[in-house]
Amino acid sequence: MTDKPRSGGCPFHPGTGPVAGRRGLMLGLAGGGALLLPAQAKAQPAPAPLMQSPPGRDAGAAGTALPFYGPHQPGILNPPPAAGLVAAFDVLATTPEELQRLFRLLTGRIAFLMAGGTPPAADPRFPPNDSGILGPVILPDGLTVTLSVGASIFDERFGLQALRPRQLVAMPRFPNDAPDRDWMHGDLLLQICANTPAATLHALRDIIKHMPSLLRLRWKLEGFLPAGLGDASAETPRNLLGFKDGTANLDPADATLMDALVWAGPAQGEPAWAQGGSYQVVRIIRNFVERWDRTPLREQERIFGRRREDGAPLGRSAEHEAFDYADDPDGQRIALDAHIRLANPRTAESANSRILRRPFNYSRGITRAGQLDMGLLFICFQADLRAGFVAVQERLNGEPLEEYIKPTGGGYFFVLPGAAGPDAYLGQGLFPA
Ligand SMILES: C=CC1=C(C)c2cc3[nH]c(cc4nc(cc5[nH]c(cc1n2)c(C)c5CCC(=O)O)C(CCC(=O)O)=C4C)c(C)c3C=C
Numbered sequence: 468m469t470d471k472p473r474s475g476g477c478p479f480h481p482g483t484g485p486v487a488g489r490r491g492l493m494l495g496l497a498g499g500g501a502l503l504l505p506a507q508a509k510a511q512p513a514p515a516p517l518m519q520s521p522p523g524r525d526a527g528a529a530g531t532a533l534p535f536y537g538p539h540q541p542g543i544l545n546p547p548p549a550a551g552l553v554a555a556f557d558v559l560a561t562t563p564e565e566l567q568r569l570f571r572l573l574t575g576r577i578a579f580l581m582a583g584g585t586p587p588a589a590d591p592r593f594p595p596n597d598s599g600i601l602g603p604v605i606l607p608d609g610l611t612v613t614l615s616v617g618a619s620i621f622d623e624r625f626g627l628q629a630l631r632p633r634q635l636v637a638m639p640r641f642p643n644d645a646p647d648r649d650w651m652h653g654d655l656l657l658q659i660c661a662n663t664p665a666a667t668l669h670a671l672r673d674i675i676k677h678m679p680s681l682l683r684l685r686w687k688l689e690g691f692l693p694a695g696l697g698d699a700s701a702e703t704p705r706n707l708l709g710f711k712d713g714t715a716n717l718d719p720a721d722a723t724l725m726d727a728l729v730w731a732g733p734a735q736g737e738p739a740w741a742q743g744g745s746y747q748v749v750r751i752i753r754n755f756v757e758r759w760d761r762t763p764l765r766e767q768e769r770i771f772g773r774r775r776e777d778g779a780p781l782g783r784s785a786e787h788e789a790f791d792y793a794d795d796p797d798g799q800r801i802a803l804d805a806h807i808r809l810a811n812p813r814t815a816e817s818a819n820s821r822i823l824r825r826p827f828n829y830s831r832g833i834t835r836a837g838q839l840d841m842g843l844l845f846i847c848f849q850a851d852l853r854a855g856f857v858a859v860q861e862r863l864n865g866e867p868l869e870e871y872i873k874p875t876g877g878g879y880f881f882v883l884p885g886a887a888g889p890d891a892y893l894g895q896g897l898f899p900a
């Protein structure tokens with residue numbers, strides 16, 4: 468993580484915010500617990516045990532608070548935890564001033580939720596201050612909330628047309644797509660990730676409750692990973708087609724690589740305010756799992772170009788073995804139209820199209836035809852949308868995997884730069900000082 472934690476309290480609940488330290492952050496809770504908040508998700512000792520933890524939960528994990536303040540928002544470089552959802556909103560604000568108020572309010576809620584604390588008791592004649600689903604003390608549980616904007620926020624409503632990130636448009640339809648407009652686009656997107664679904668839903672409900680006149684939910688999808696990655700050394704999680712997904716991802720610990728391929732700014736021709744942001748692509752991709760489960764293993768592996776059992780590239784012996792296609796020009800080992808070969812042909816030219824993937828699996832009931840409605844909540848980040856996602860997707864168009872997948876929703880968004888400190892707010896650069 469490149470986020471630098473700073474000291475800061477919640478503007479709504481003074482005294483509940485974290486106190487910054489170089490290596491870790493201590494948070495005092497009303498319930499009597501003391502939490503060690505790791506400043507960097509990797510290279511940190513295990514969080515200190517809590518005196519008060521939810522029954523049956525790993526106390527250390529529940530107490531983990533990730534830093535919110537810094538040049539970039541959280542939820543991009545830190546390893547994805549077990550639960551992640553995306554929620555797209557239409558903005559009900561009608562003036563630039565109301566939009567600014569919305570960004571300030573959102574920032575305050577996110578800073579509070581990520582730090583954790585005790586909501587103040589309310590007069591019982593009024594609605595409680597908190598949903599209560601996490602109990603009386605809100606444990607951060609590795610929560611990150613990442614705020615992005617869609618192209619529509621730059622329409623005529625708020626006078627922001629000249630500030631639109633230059634590649635931010637409504638996501639177009641790709642050849643294999645079956646777009647469902649009820650599950651697409653949005654003025655704002657929140658990506659909410661945590662160790663448990665309860666923590667993500669708690670955060671979503673808190674945010675919705677606190678800004679009823681400013682936001683309307685447009686669509687939402689909850690995702691999960693078989694076991695949260697927790698740290699970078701954890702085993703690569705499997706998708707719902709049974710394959711390890713994330714093996715050849717960019718290394719988020721490589722700051723030079725992140726600067727070149729993930730973080731946008733004037734170097735990519737973006738407006739100055741966008742420095743430290745990133746293009747976020749969300750794709751809801753249904754998997755036809757009934758058909759997949761009746762497909763021979765050899766065919767499944769040919770389609771991806773990797774072994775199902777251990778994720779090794781076909782013809783190699785280990786998941787993370789370095790390789791390219793120079794010794795396999797005719798596709799004897801890895802077919803020319805295998806997913807990994809099209810996605811990244813490993814040529815000098817395709818090096819520019821590498822993207823940071825951060826997908827979750829999803830499962831949302833059944834279709835009208837009585838089939839399982841599950842698949843991949845594909846999420847990726849890049850500094851340059853055309854050079855990144857669009858170039859990769861165009862190479863994938865027509866791939867054999869398409870027989871088993873159907874993209875139905877999602878959108879293009881731009882992750883706002885991080886809030887520098889407690890006096891700053893997300894989206895601040897969009898408004899005159
Ligand atoms: C446009 C970008 C991509 C989409 C959309 C996409 C969908 C998708 N992918 C899988 C499963 C796997 N993908 C894997 C690798 C991989 N995928 C992409 C891009 C998109 N995938 C890239 C850039 C890569 C890395 C290629 C490389 O550098 O070698 C793998 C292999 C393991 C891994 O490296 O992660 C799997 C498995 C599904 C199921 C899916 C849509 C439903």
Ligand SMILES: [Fe+2]
Binds near residue numbers: 806810
């Ligand atoms: Fe993929």
